[in-house]
Amino acid sequence: MHPISNNCKHDLENASNPRPLPLPESGHEPVLLAETLEHLNPQPGKIMVDCTLGRGGHAAALAARLGPGGLLLVLDADPRNLDFARQRLAALPAGASPVRFFLANFAELPDVTAAAGCGPVDGILADLGISTNQLFDEGYGMSFAQPMPLDMRLDPRTPTSAADIVNKWREDDLANVLYQLAQERYSRRIARKIVEARRDSPITTTDRLAGLVRSAIPSRGGAPERIDPATRTFLALRMVVNRELENLQSLLRLAPQHLKRGGRLAVISFQSTEDRLVKQAFRSAEQTGLLKVLTKKPLSPADDELARNPRSRSAKLRAAEKN
Template structure:
Protein backbone atom coordinates (compact mmCIF):
# COMPACT_ATOMS: atom_id res chain seq x y z
CA UNK A 1 0.00 0.00 0.00
CA UNK A 2 1.38 3.42 -0.99
CA UNK A 3 2.26 5.63 2.01
CA UNK A 4 -0.23 8.51 2.03
CA UNK A 5 -0.41 11.12 4.74
CA UNK A 6 -2.09 14.52 4.62
CA UNK A 7 0.22 16.93 6.42
CA UNK A 8 -1.54 19.24 8.90
CA UNK A 9 -0.61 22.89 9.58
CA UNK A 10 2.14 22.55 6.98
CA UNK A 11 3.04 26.18 6.29
CA UNK A 12 2.31 27.30 9.84
CA UNK A 13 4.88 24.80 11.15
CA UNK A 14 7.58 25.64 8.60
CA UNK A 15 7.13 29.41 8.94
CA UNK A 16 7.35 29.09 12.73
CA UNK A 17 10.39 26.81 13.00
CA UNK A 18 12.63 27.93 10.11
CA UNK A 19 15.11 30.57 11.26
CA UNK A 20 18.33 29.88 9.31
CA UNK A 21 18.17 28.40 5.77
CA UNK A 22 21.73 27.10 6.24
CA UNK A 23 21.01 25.36 9.54
CA UNK A 24 20.36 21.87 10.90
CA UNK A 25 16.75 20.72 11.32
CA UNK A 26 15.25 17.53 12.73
CA UNK A 27 11.84 16.20 11.70
CA UNK A 28 11.23 13.90 14.66
CA UNK A 29 8.05 12.33 13.23
CA UNK A 30 8.96 11.97 9.55
CA UNK A 31 5.80 10.16 8.40
CA UNK A 32 5.37 10.58 4.65
CA UNK A 33 7.82 13.50 4.65
CA UNK A 34 5.28 16.30 4.17
CA UNK A 35 6.82 18.76 6.64
CA UNK A 36 10.35 17.72 5.62
CA UNK A 37 9.66 18.30 1.93
CA UNK A 38 8.18 21.75 2.54
CA UNK A 39 11.09 22.64 4.83
CA UNK A 40 13.73 21.32 2.41
CA UNK A 41 12.36 23.56 -0.35
CA UNK A 42 13.36 26.57 1.77
CA UNK A 43 16.77 25.26 2.83
CA UNK A 44 20.14 26.00 1.19
CA UNK A 45 22.26 23.16 -0.27
CA UNK A 46 24.59 23.25 2.74
CA UNK A 47 21.73 22.82 5.25
CA UNK A 48 21.11 19.43 6.88
CA UNK A 49 17.69 17.86 7.36
CA UNK A 50 17.43 14.79 9.61
CA UNK A 51 14.26 12.69 9.44
CA UNK A 52 13.42 10.30 12.27
CA UNK A 53 10.67 7.69 12.29
CA UNK A 54 10.23 4.26 13.87
CA UNK A 55 8.09 3.02 10.95
CA UNK A 56 10.16 1.58 8.08
CA UNK A 57 7.32 2.25 5.62
CA UNK A 58 7.50 5.95 6.53
CA UNK A 59 11.28 6.02 6.08
CA UNK A 60 10.98 4.40 2.63
CA UNK A 61 8.22 6.78 1.51
CA UNK A 62 10.03 9.91 2.73
CA UNK A 63 13.34 8.78 1.19
CA UNK A 64 11.68 8.55 -2.22
CA UNK A 65 9.85 11.84 -1.77
CA UNK A 66 12.92 13.84 -0.74
CA UNK A 67 15.34 12.23 -3.18
CA UNK A 68 15.60 15.31 -5.41
CA UNK A 69 15.84 17.95 -2.69
CA UNK A 70 18.81 20.34 -2.81
CA UNK A 71 19.75 20.26 0.88
CA UNK A 72 21.64 17.45 2.58
CA UNK A 73 19.37 14.95 4.29
CA UNK A 74 19.58 11.67 6.14
CA UNK A 75 17.04 9.35 7.73
CA UNK A 76 17.15 7.45 11.01
CA UNK A 77 14.85 4.60 11.97
CA UNK A 78 14.41 5.10 15.69
CA UNK A 79 12.06 6.44 18.34
CA UNK A 80 12.39 10.17 19.02
CA UNK A 81 12.71 9.37 22.73
CA UNK A 82 16.31 8.39 21.89
CA UNK A 83 17.06 11.90 20.58
CA UNK A 84 20.20 12.45 22.67
CA UNK A 85 21.74 9.19 21.40
CA UNK A 86 20.68 9.89 17.81
CA UNK A 87 22.33 13.31 17.74
CA UNK A 88 25.41 12.02 19.55
CA UNK A 89 25.82 9.23 17.00
CA UNK A 90 25.73 11.86 14.23
CA UNK A 91 28.25 14.03 16.13
CA UNK A 92 25.72 16.88 16.34
CA UNK A 93 25.45 18.98 19.49
CA UNK A 94 23.15 21.86 18.52
CA UNK A 95 20.41 22.21 15.93
CA UNK A 96 18.31 25.09 14.63
CA UNK A 97 14.88 23.49 14.79
CA UNK A 98 12.84 20.44 15.78
CA UNK A 99 9.48 19.44 14.27
CA UNK A 100 6.98 17.07 15.94
CA UNK A 101 3.70 15.98 14.34
CA UNK A 102 2.42 13.62 17.03
CA UNK A 103 -0.03 10.74 16.86
CA UNK A 104 -0.87 8.21 14.18
CA UNK A 105 -0.40 8.97 10.47
CA UNK A 106 -3.17 8.87 7.85
CA UNK A 107 -1.36 5.95 6.22
CA UNK A 108 -1.28 3.92 9.41
CA UNK A 109 -4.98 4.57 10.00
CA UNK A 110 -6.02 3.75 6.44
CA UNK A 111 -3.97 0.54 6.17
CA UNK A 112 -6.26 -2.05 7.74
CA UNK A 113 -3.39 -4.51 8.10
CA UNK A 114 -1.72 -2.22 10.67
CA UNK A 115 -4.72 -2.61 13.00
CA UNK A 116 -4.97 1.05 14.07
CA UNK A 117 -8.45 1.82 12.80
CA UNK A 118 -11.92 0.93 14.01
CA UNK A 119 -13.10 1.70 10.45
CA UNK A 120 -10.88 -0.85 8.65
CA UNK A 121 -10.81 -4.50 9.64
CA UNK A 122 -7.44 -6.09 10.33
CA UNK A 123 -5.40 -7.95 12.93
CA UNK A 124 -5.06 -6.19 16.27
CA UNK A 125 -1.57 -4.70 15.97
CA UNK A 126 -1.25 -0.89 16.36
CA UNK A 127 2.56 -0.88 16.49
CA UNK A 128 4.18 2.20 15.00
CA UNK A 129 7.45 0.29 15.13
CA UNK A 130 6.91 -3.27 13.93
CA UNK A 131 9.95 -4.35 15.96
CA UNK A 132 8.01 -3.59 19.14
CA UNK A 133 7.14 -6.90 20.88
CA UNK A 134 3.95 -5.46 22.46
CA UNK A 135 0.84 -5.48 20.24
CA UNK A 136 -2.77 -4.47 20.71
CA UNK A 137 -3.65 -8.19 20.48
CA UNK A 138 -1.53 -8.91 23.56
CA UNK A 139 -3.02 -6.01 25.54
CA UNK A 140 -6.62 -6.91 24.70
CA UNK A 141 -6.16 -10.62 25.36
CA UNK A 142 -3.78 -10.70 28.36
CA UNK A 143 -4.22 -7.53 30.44
CA UNK A 144 -6.35 -7.96 33.56
CA UNK A 145 -9.74 -6.30 33.79
CA UNK A 146 -8.25 -3.68 36.14
CA UNK A 147 -5.33 -2.94 33.79
CA UNK A 148 -7.64 -2.64 30.78
CA UNK A 149 -9.96 -0.32 32.66
CA UNK A 150 -7.02 1.89 33.71
CA UNK A 151 -5.63 2.12 30.17
CA UNK A 152 -9.01 2.89 28.58
CA UNK A 153 -9.83 5.51 31.22
CA UNK A 154 -6.41 7.21 31.45
CA UNK A 155 -5.51 7.24 27.76
CA UNK A 156 -8.98 7.32 26.20
CA UNK A 157 -10.87 9.33 28.83
CA UNK A 158 -13.68 6.86 28.15
CA UNK A 159 -16.50 7.10 30.72
CA UNK A 160 -17.50 3.47 30.03
CA UNK A 161 -13.95 2.16 30.63
CA UNK A 162 -14.86 -0.27 33.42
CA UNK A 163 -17.78 -1.73 31.50
CA UNK A 164 -15.73 -2.09 28.28
CA UNK A 165 -12.94 -3.83 30.21
CA UNK A 166 -15.43 -6.25 31.76
CA UNK A 167 -17.00 -7.06 28.38
CA UNK A 168 -13.54 -7.65 26.82
CA UNK A 169 -12.57 -10.06 29.61
CA UNK A 170 -15.91 -11.91 29.40
CA UNK A 171 -15.69 -12.21 25.60
CA UNK A 172 -12.14 -13.54 25.53
CA UNK A 173 -13.08 -16.36 27.94
CA UNK A 174 -14.85 -17.93 24.96
CA UNK A 175 -12.22 -17.13 22.32
CA UNK A 176 -9.41 -14.59 21.73
CA UNK A 177 -10.24 -11.19 20.27
CA UNK A 178 -8.29 -11.38 17.01
CA UNK A 179 -9.33 -8.44 14.81
CA UNK A 180 -10.26 -4.78 15.01
CA UNK A 181 -13.77 -5.75 13.92
CA UNK A 182 -14.06 -8.19 16.85
CA UNK A 183 -12.97 -5.48 19.28
CA UNK A 184 -15.39 -2.92 17.84
CA UNK A 185 -18.28 -5.39 18.33
CA UNK A 186 -17.31 -5.93 21.98
CA UNK A 187 -17.06 -2.16 22.62
CA UNK A 188 -20.43 -1.49 20.97
CA UNK A 189 -22.00 -4.23 23.09
CA UNK A 190 -20.51 -2.68 26.24
CA UNK A 191 -21.67 0.89 25.65
CA UNK A 192 -25.42 1.37 26.20
CA UNK A 193 -27.44 2.24 23.09
CA UNK A 194 -28.41 5.71 24.33
CA UNK A 195 -24.71 6.59 24.78
CA UNK A 196 -23.85 5.42 21.25
CA UNK A 197 -26.35 7.69 19.50
CA UNK A 198 -24.42 10.94 19.88
CA UNK A 199 -20.76 11.93 19.71
CA UNK A 200 -17.83 10.17 18.02
CA UNK A 201 -17.62 6.52 16.98
CA UNK A 202 -18.12 4.40 20.14
CA UNK A 203 -14.74 2.68 19.65
CA UNK A 204 -12.72 5.85 19.07
CA UNK A 205 -11.57 6.45 22.65
CA UNK A 206 -10.77 2.80 23.39
CA UNK A 207 -8.74 2.40 20.19
CA UNK A 208 -6.82 5.60 21.01
CA UNK A 209 -6.11 4.31 24.51
CA UNK A 210 -4.81 0.93 23.37
CA UNK A 211 -2.66 2.54 20.67
CA UNK A 212 -1.10 4.91 23.22
CA UNK A 213 -0.38 1.96 25.54
CA UNK A 214 1.22 -0.09 22.72
CA UNK A 215 3.53 2.73 21.68
CA UNK A 216 4.06 4.44 25.07
CA UNK A 217 3.16 7.68 23.31
CA UNK A 218 2.61 9.84 26.39
CA UNK A 219 5.33 8.45 28.64
CA UNK A 220 8.14 9.72 26.41
CA UNK A 221 6.94 13.26 25.67
CA UNK A 222 8.09 15.41 28.61
CA UNK A 223 11.68 14.10 28.72
CA UNK A 224 11.97 14.33 24.93
CA UNK A 225 10.91 17.99 24.95
CA UNK A 226 13.61 18.79 27.53
CA UNK A 227 16.28 16.93 25.55
CA UNK A 228 15.34 18.78 22.36
CA UNK A 229 15.46 22.19 24.06
CA UNK A 230 18.89 21.33 25.48
CA UNK A 231 20.10 20.64 21.92
CA UNK A 232 18.70 23.85 20.41
CA UNK A 233 20.96 26.74 19.48
CA UNK A 234 19.98 30.08 21.08
CA UNK A 235 17.17 31.37 18.87
CA UNK A 236 16.44 27.85 17.61
CA UNK A 237 12.84 26.67 17.69
CA UNK A 238 10.78 23.64 18.63
CA UNK A 239 7.33 23.13 17.10
CA UNK A 240 4.88 20.45 18.25
CA UNK A 241 1.52 19.52 16.70
CA UNK A 242 -0.81 17.55 18.98
CA UNK A 243 -4.12 15.93 18.08
CA UNK A 244 -5.69 15.11 21.43
CA UNK A 245 -6.02 16.73 24.84
CA UNK A 246 -3.76 14.30 26.71
CA UNK A 247 -0.77 15.03 24.45
CA UNK A 248 -1.48 18.74 24.39
CA UNK A 249 -1.69 18.93 28.19
CA UNK A 250 1.76 17.31 28.55
CA UNK A 251 3.35 19.60 25.92
CA UNK A 252 1.72 22.72 27.35
CA UNK A 253 2.90 21.86 30.88
CA UNK A 254 6.45 20.98 29.73
CA UNK A 255 6.78 24.27 27.83
CA UNK A 256 5.34 26.23 30.73
CA UNK A 257 7.85 24.72 33.17
CA UNK A 258 10.75 25.51 30.83
CA UNK A 259 9.49 29.10 30.49
CA UNK A 260 9.61 29.74 34.26
CA UNK A 261 12.55 31.52 35.86
CA UNK A 262 12.04 30.62 39.52
CA UNK A 263 10.67 27.19 40.46
CA UNK A 264 10.87 27.65 44.25
CA UNK A 265 7.75 26.84 46.31
CA UNK A 266 5.53 29.96 46.62
CA UNK A 267 6.00 30.17 50.41
CA UNK A 268 9.77 30.79 50.11
CA UNK A 269 10.34 34.62 50.23
CA UNK A 270 13.70 34.62 48.39
CA UNK A 271 14.65 32.53 45.36
CA UNK A 272 17.08 29.76 46.25
CA UNK A 273 16.69 27.55 43.16
CA UNK A 274 18.63 29.86 40.76
CA UNK A 275 16.64 28.29 37.94
CA UNK A 276 16.51 30.22 34.66
CA UNK A 277 14.06 29.78 31.83
CA UNK A 278 15.33 27.98 28.75
CA UNK A 279 12.57 28.90 26.27
CA UNK A 280 10.02 31.55 25.46
CA UNK A 281 6.66 30.80 23.87
CA UNK A 282 6.03 32.23 20.40
CA UNK A 283 2.50 33.57 20.46
CA UNK A 284 -0.73 31.67 21.01
CA UNK A 285 -1.30 28.06 19.96
CA UNK A 286 -2.08 27.79 16.24
CA UNK A 287 -5.11 25.83 14.98
CA UNK A 288 -6.09 24.84 11.44
CA UNK A 289 -8.19 27.19 9.34
CA UNK A 290 -11.79 26.34 8.44
CA UNK A 291 -10.60 25.68 4.89
CA UNK A 292 -8.00 23.13 6.04
CA UNK A 293 -10.53 21.34 8.25
CA UNK A 294 -12.98 21.17 5.34
CA UNK A 295 -10.30 19.64 3.10
CA UNK A 296 -8.96 17.33 5.82
CA UNK A 297 -11.44 16.61 8.68
CA UNK A 298 -8.68 14.79 10.62
CA UNK A 299 -7.03 18.20 11.15
CA UNK A 300 -9.94 19.38 13.32
CA UNK A 301 -8.30 18.74 16.69
CA UNK A 302 -4.74 19.78 15.74
CA UNK A 303 -2.88 22.36 17.86
CA UNK A 304 0.59 23.74 17.08
CA UNK A 305 2.72 25.11 19.93
CA UNK A 306 6.14 26.70 19.28
CA UNK A 307 8.90 27.75 21.68
CA UNK A 308 12.25 29.45 21.09
CA UNK A 309 15.50 28.77 22.95
CA UNK A 310 16.64 31.79 24.96
Protein backbone atom coordinates in the same frame (compact mmCIF):
# COMPACT_ATOMS: atom_id res chain seq x y z
CA MET B 1 18.17 3.64 16.60
CA HIS B 2 19.27 2.63 13.12
CA PRO B 3 20.82 5.09 10.69
CA ILE B 4 19.20 4.17 7.41
CA SER B 5 20.83 6.09 4.68
CA ASN B 6 22.91 9.09 4.05
CA ASN B 7 22.32 12.24 2.19
CA CYS B 8 19.86 12.29 -0.65
CA LYS B 9 21.26 13.10 -4.07
CA HIS B 10 21.55 16.78 -4.82
CA ASP B 11 22.91 18.84 -7.62
CA LEU B 12 24.83 21.34 -5.52
CA GLU B 13 25.85 23.30 -8.62
CA ASN B 14 22.24 24.15 -9.27
CA ALA B 15 21.23 24.82 -5.73
CA SER B 16 20.38 28.41 -5.23
CA ASN B 17 16.72 29.40 -4.86
CA PRO B 18 14.49 27.11 -2.85
CA ARG B 19 11.29 26.72 -4.88
CA PRO B 20 7.97 25.03 -4.27
CA LEU B 21 8.24 21.26 -4.56
CA PRO B 22 6.29 19.23 -7.10
CA LEU B 23 5.54 16.51 -4.57
CA PRO B 24 4.15 13.09 -5.37
CA GLU B 25 0.92 12.05 -3.65
CA SER B 26 1.76 11.06 -0.07
CA GLY B 27 -1.67 10.05 1.16
CA HIS B 28 -1.13 12.38 4.09
CA GLU B 29 -1.31 16.14 3.89
CA PRO B 30 1.03 17.88 6.34
CA VAL B 31 -1.07 19.79 8.86
CA LEU B 32 -0.53 23.41 9.82
CA LEU B 33 2.31 23.55 7.33
CA ALA B 34 2.45 27.32 6.82
CA GLU B 35 2.16 27.95 10.57
CA THR B 36 4.87 25.38 11.33
CA LEU B 37 7.26 26.95 8.84
CA GLU B 38 6.54 30.41 10.18
CA HIS B 39 7.34 29.34 13.74
CA LEU B 40 10.33 27.10 13.02
CA ASN B 41 11.73 29.75 10.69
CA PRO B 42 13.94 27.44 8.59
CA GLN B 43 16.60 29.57 6.90
CA PRO B 44 19.27 28.55 4.38
CA GLY B 45 22.24 26.87 6.04
CA LYS B 46 20.45 25.88 9.26
CA ILE B 47 20.24 22.40 10.75
CA MET B 48 16.87 21.02 11.76
CA VAL B 49 15.35 17.76 12.95
CA ASP B 50 11.97 16.38 11.91
CA CYS B 51 11.24 13.89 14.70
CA THR B 52 8.14 12.47 13.00
CA LEU B 53 8.97 12.12 9.32
CA GLY B 54 5.73 10.30 8.45
CA ARG B 55 5.07 10.67 4.71
CA GLY B 56 7.63 13.44 4.43
CA GLY B 57 5.34 16.43 3.86
CA HIS B 58 6.79 18.75 6.50
CA ALA B 59 10.28 17.42 5.80
CA ALA B 60 10.09 18.24 2.09
CA ALA B 61 9.11 21.81 2.85
CA LEU B 62 11.83 22.16 5.50
CA ALA B 63 14.53 20.73 3.21
CA ALA B 64 13.52 23.17 0.47
CA ARG B 65 14.02 26.09 2.81
CA LEU B 66 17.22 24.92 4.51
CA GLY B 67 18.90 24.82 1.11
CA PRO B 68 22.04 22.97 0.06
CA GLY B 69 24.13 24.47 2.87
CA GLY B 70 21.68 23.25 5.50
CA LEU B 71 20.97 19.80 6.86
CA LEU B 72 17.77 18.03 7.78
CA LEU B 73 17.83 15.02 10.10
CA VAL B 74 14.62 12.99 9.89
CA LEU B 75 13.47 10.11 11.98
CA ASP B 76 10.51 7.84 12.37
CA ALA B 77 9.83 4.82 14.56
CA ASP B 78 7.98 3.15 11.67
CA PRO B 79 10.29 1.64 9.04
CA ARG B 80 7.45 1.53 6.49
CA ASN B 81 6.83 5.28 6.62
CA LEU B 82 10.56 5.91 6.74
CA ASP B 83 11.05 3.94 3.52
CA PHE B 84 8.15 5.68 1.80
CA ALA B 85 9.39 9.13 2.76
CA ARG B 86 12.97 8.26 1.83
CA GLN B 87 11.85 7.48 -1.70
CA ARG B 88 9.71 10.57 -1.82
CA LEU B 89 12.49 12.85 -0.60
CA ALA B 90 14.98 11.30 -3.01
CA ALA B 91 13.07 13.23 -5.67
CA LEU B 92 13.67 16.59 -3.99
CA PRO B 93 14.77 19.15 -6.54
CA ALA B 94 18.13 20.81 -6.59
CA GLY B 95 18.21 23.52 -3.99
CA ALA B 96 17.00 21.38 -1.12
CA SER B 97 19.16 20.49 1.84
CA PRO B 98 20.74 17.08 2.32
CA VAL B 99 18.52 14.78 4.35
CA ARG B 100 19.71 12.04 6.71
CA PHE B 101 17.32 9.29 7.71
CA PHE B 102 17.12 7.46 11.02
CA LEU B 103 14.91 4.61 12.10
CA ALA B 104 14.51 5.83 15.65
CA ASN B 105 12.12 6.81 18.35
CA PHE B 106 12.17 10.53 19.10
CA ALA B 107 12.90 9.62 22.71
CA GLU B 108 16.32 8.69 21.25
CA LEU B 109 16.94 12.21 19.93
CA PRO B 110 20.40 12.48 21.56
CA ASP B 111 21.52 9.28 19.80
CA VAL B 112 20.32 10.63 16.46
CA THR B 113 22.11 13.97 16.73
CA ALA B 114 25.25 12.21 18.01
CA ALA B 115 25.17 9.68 15.13
CA ALA B 116 24.83 12.59 12.70
CA GLY B 117 27.78 14.33 14.36
CA CYS B 118 25.65 17.39 15.13
CA GLY B 119 25.78 19.59 18.18
CA PRO B 120 22.76 21.68 19.09
CA VAL B 121 20.40 22.34 16.15
CA ASP B 122 18.34 25.29 14.94
CA GLY B 123 14.94 23.66 14.93
CA ILE B 124 13.06 20.58 16.04
CA LEU B 125 9.63 19.53 14.81
CA ALA B 126 7.34 16.86 16.24
CA ASP B 127 4.02 16.22 14.48
CA LEU B 128 2.58 13.67 16.88
CA GLY B 129 0.36 10.67 16.38
CA ILE B 130 -0.06 8.70 13.19
CA SER B 131 -0.39 9.34 9.47
CA THR B 132 -3.53 8.48 7.54
CA ASN B 133 -1.99 5.41 5.89
CA GLN B 134 -1.07 4.00 9.31
CA LEU B 135 -4.68 4.28 10.38
CA PHE B 136 -6.09 2.49 7.35
CA ASP B 137 -3.41 0.10 6.10
CA GLU B 138 -4.22 -3.41 7.24
CA GLY B 139 -0.63 -4.11 8.29
CA TYR B 140 -0.88 -1.70 11.22
CA GLY B 141 -4.05 -3.25 12.65
CA MET B 142 -5.38 0.05 14.01
CA SER B 143 -8.70 0.66 12.32
CA PHE B 144 -12.17 -0.63 13.07
CA ALA B 145 -13.42 0.80 9.78
CA GLN B 146 -12.63 -2.61 8.29
CA PRO B 147 -11.68 -6.01 9.74
CA MET B 148 -7.94 -6.43 10.22
CA PRO B 149 -5.61 -8.29 12.59
CA LEU B 150 -5.41 -6.28 15.82
CA ASP B 151 -1.87 -4.95 16.29
CA MET B 152 -1.30 -1.12 16.51
CA ARG B 153 2.52 -1.19 16.66
CA LEU B 154 4.20 1.62 14.73
CA ASP B 155 7.59 0.05 15.31
CA PRO B 156 7.34 -3.68 14.56
CA ARG B 157 10.10 -4.31 17.13
CA THR B 158 7.79 -3.17 19.93
CA PRO B 159 7.26 -6.25 22.09
CA THR B 160 3.58 -5.82 22.98
CA SER B 161 0.73 -5.48 20.50
CA ALA B 162 -2.83 -4.36 21.18
CA ALA B 163 -3.91 -8.00 20.86
CA ASP B 164 -1.46 -8.93 23.65
CA ILE B 165 -2.97 -6.25 25.87
CA VAL B 166 -6.63 -7.11 25.37
CA ASN B 167 -5.94 -10.82 25.77
CA LYS B 168 -3.54 -10.73 28.72
CA TRP B 169 -4.04 -7.67 30.87
CA ARG B 170 -6.06 -7.77 34.08
CA GLU B 171 -9.55 -6.30 33.88
CA ASP B 172 -8.70 -3.42 36.26
CA ASP B 173 -5.59 -2.47 34.31
CA LEU B 174 -7.53 -2.44 31.05
CA ALA B 175 -10.24 -0.26 32.56
CA ASN B 176 -7.68 2.14 34.01
CA VAL B 177 -5.91 2.82 30.70
CA LEU B 178 -9.19 3.36 28.89
CA TYR B 179 -10.20 5.88 31.50
CA GLN B 180 -6.85 7.58 31.99
CA LEU B 181 -5.74 7.83 28.36
CA ALA B 182 -9.04 8.34 26.56
CA GLN B 183 -11.38 9.52 29.34
CA GLU B 184 -13.68 6.58 28.48
CA ARG B 185 -16.55 6.83 30.96
CA TYR B 186 -17.64 3.23 30.29
CA SER B 187 -14.14 1.89 30.85
CA ARG B 188 -15.19 -0.68 33.48
CA ARG B 189 -18.02 -2.11 31.38
CA ILE B 190 -15.76 -2.33 28.32
CA ALA B 191 -12.97 -4.05 30.27
CA ARG B 192 -15.45 -6.55 31.70
CA LYS B 193 -16.85 -7.30 28.23
CA ILE B 194 -13.35 -7.86 26.85
CA VAL B 195 -12.39 -10.21 29.67
CA GLU B 196 -15.63 -12.22 29.28
CA ALA B 197 -15.21 -12.49 25.52
CA ARG B 198 -11.60 -13.62 25.60
CA ARG B 199 -12.61 -16.61 27.76
CA ASP B 200 -14.36 -17.96 24.63
CA SER B 201 -11.50 -17.23 22.26
CA PRO B 202 -8.66 -14.71 21.94
CA ILE B 203 -9.60 -11.32 20.49
CA THR B 204 -7.44 -11.04 17.40
CA THR B 205 -9.24 -8.67 15.03
CA THR B 206 -10.16 -4.99 15.09
CA ASP B 207 -13.78 -5.63 14.12
CA ARG B 208 -14.36 -8.10 16.94
CA LEU B 209 -12.88 -5.71 19.48
CA ALA B 210 -14.93 -2.80 18.12
CA GLY B 211 -18.11 -4.91 18.32
CA LEU B 212 -17.39 -5.79 21.95
CA VAL B 213 -16.80 -2.15 22.87
CA ARG B 214 -19.99 -1.02 21.15
CA SER B 215 -21.99 -3.72 22.90
CA ALA B 216 -20.63 -2.59 26.29
CA ILE B 217 -21.77 1.00 25.88
CA PRO B 218 -25.39 1.85 26.67
CA SER B 219 -27.33 3.14 23.68
CA ARG B 220 -28.19 6.83 23.64
CA GLY B 221 -31.88 6.14 23.13
CA GLY B 222 -31.64 6.51 19.37
CA ALA B 223 -29.65 9.78 19.52
CA PRO B 224 -26.89 9.69 16.89
CA GLU B 225 -23.32 9.16 18.14
CA ARG B 226 -20.86 11.94 17.33
CA ILE B 227 -18.06 9.39 16.98
CA ASP B 228 -18.00 5.61 16.86
CA PRO B 229 -18.11 4.41 20.49
CA ALA B 230 -15.03 2.26 19.81
CA THR B 231 -12.88 5.31 18.96
CA ARG B 232 -11.73 6.06 22.51
CA THR B 233 -10.83 2.45 23.29
CA PHE B 234 -8.78 2.17 20.10
CA LEU B 235 -7.02 5.46 20.84
CA ALA B 236 -6.12 4.40 24.39
CA LEU B 237 -4.75 1.04 23.20
CA ARG B 238 -2.65 2.71 20.49
CA MET B 239 -1.23 5.10 23.07
CA VAL B 240 -0.29 2.27 25.43
CA VAL B 241 1.19 0.03 22.73
CA ASN B 242 3.42 2.80 21.40
CA ARG B 243 4.13 4.42 24.78
CA GLU B 244 3.02 7.69 23.25
CA LEU B 245 2.85 9.82 26.39
CA GLU B 246 6.12 8.48 27.81
CA ASN B 247 7.92 9.18 24.53
CA LEU B 248 6.44 12.67 24.33
CA GLN B 249 7.58 13.42 27.87
CA SER B 250 11.10 12.29 26.99
CA LEU B 251 11.11 14.45 23.87
CA LEU B 252 9.87 17.51 25.75
CA ARG B 253 12.66 17.04 28.28
CA LEU B 254 15.40 16.38 25.70
CA ALA B 255 14.54 18.75 22.85
CA PRO B 256 15.40 22.06 24.56
CA GLN B 257 18.81 20.66 25.50
CA HIS B 258 19.49 19.98 21.80
CA LEU B 259 18.62 23.46 20.54
CA LYS B 260 21.03 26.31 19.94
CA ARG B 261 20.22 29.68 21.47
CA GLY B 262 17.45 31.09 19.30
CA GLY B 263 16.60 27.59 18.05
CA ARG B 264 12.93 26.72 17.78
CA LEU B 265 10.83 23.77 18.90
CA ALA B 266 7.40 23.16 17.31
CA VAL B 267 5.01 20.45 18.44
CA ILE B 268 1.74 19.57 16.75
CA SER B 269 -0.60 17.47 18.87
CA PHE B 270 -4.01 15.97 18.21
CA GLN B 271 -5.34 15.18 21.65
CA SER B 272 -5.96 17.21 24.76
CA THR B 273 -3.72 14.98 26.91
CA GLU B 274 -0.76 15.55 24.60
CA ASP B 275 -1.44 19.25 24.22
CA ARG B 276 -1.57 19.60 28.00
CA LEU B 277 1.85 17.94 28.35
CA VAL B 278 3.31 20.29 25.73
CA LYS B 279 1.75 23.34 27.34
CA GLN B 280 3.01 22.37 30.81
CA ALA B 281 6.51 21.53 29.59
CA PHE B 282 6.78 24.84 27.71
CA ARG B 283 5.45 26.77 30.67
CA SER B 284 7.88 25.24 33.16
CA ALA B 285 10.80 25.69 30.73
CA GLU B 286 9.77 29.34 30.41
CA GLN B 287 9.71 29.71 34.19
CA THR B 288 13.27 28.42 34.46
CA GLY B 289 14.37 30.72 31.62
CA LEU B 290 15.20 27.86 29.24
CA LEU B 291 12.55 28.62 26.60
CA LYS B 292 10.44 31.55 25.47
CA VAL B 293 6.95 30.47 24.43
CA LEU B 294 6.03 31.83 20.99
CA THR B 295 2.41 30.70 20.98
CA LYS B 296 0.53 31.97 24.02
CA LYS B 297 -2.45 30.01 22.71
CA PRO B 298 -2.05 26.94 20.50
CA LEU B 299 -2.62 27.53 16.78
CA SER B 300 -5.40 25.57 15.04
CA PRO B 301 -6.01 25.03 11.33
CA ALA B 302 -7.67 27.89 9.49
CA ASP B 303 -10.98 27.37 7.70
CA ASP B 304 -9.39 26.71 4.31
CA GLU B 305 -7.21 23.94 5.75
CA LEU B 306 -10.21 22.45 7.57
CA ALA B 307 -12.17 22.44 4.33
CA ARG B 308 -9.30 20.80 2.45
CA ASN B 309 -8.32 18.37 5.18
CA PRO B 310 -11.03 17.70 7.79
CA ARG B 311 -8.65 15.31 9.60
CA SER B 312 -6.65 18.35 10.70
CA ARG B 313 -9.52 19.58 12.89
CA SER B 314 -8.03 18.60 16.25
CA ALA B 315 -4.47 19.72 15.44
CA LYS B 316 -2.82 22.21 17.79
CA LEU B 317 0.58 23.77 17.24
CA ARG B 318 2.72 25.16 20.04
CA ALA B 319 6.16 26.61 19.50
CA ALA B 320 8.95 27.91 21.71
CA GLU B 321 12.41 29.41 21.28
CA LYS B 322 15.53 28.55 23.26
CA ASN B 323 16.85 31.49 25.31
